[in-house]
Amino acid sequence: MELIHIRLKNGQDILGIDLGSCVGCANIQNPVQVKIHPTQGFYAQSLLLFSEETSIIIDDSDILIKSKANQRGIDCYNSFFEEVQERKFIDDLEDVSDEEAEEALMALIDAKEAVKH
Secondary structure (H helix, E strand, C coil): CEEEEEEECCCCEEEEEECCCCCCEEEEEEEEEEEEECCCEEEEEECCCCCCCCEEEEEHHHEEEEEECCHHHHHHHHHHHHHHHHHHHHHHHHHCCHHHHHHHHHHHHHHHHCCCC
16 A cells, blocks of 8 residues: 555645555545644644544545655654554553552663664
C-alpha cells in the first residue's frame, strides 16, 4: 500500500494509505490532516479522532491534488503514529504497579536512545 498526499480544494492537506478501487473518489485509510504551527512547524491531527472507522472516502470533486507522498510527508505521518503508540503505551501503564511502570518506561527510553540501522 502507498502513502499518498491529498490537497483538498478547501486548502487542507491530508496524508493516508491509498486503499484504491474507488471510481470518482479516493479511499484513504488512517487519514491525518497536516497543519503548520507558526513556531513549532508541521504537526498532524487524525481526521477520525472520534470515530470507530479507520478510513474515509473523498469525492474527486473535492480534490485539488492527489499524489504519492514525499519524504517529508512520510516522516510526518510516521512520527504521528509513533507518538500515538507511545501515548497508548503510557495510558496502558495506569493499571500496573509503580515498579512495573518505571521498568516499562525505562525500556521505552532505552529503545528511543538506541541506534537504529
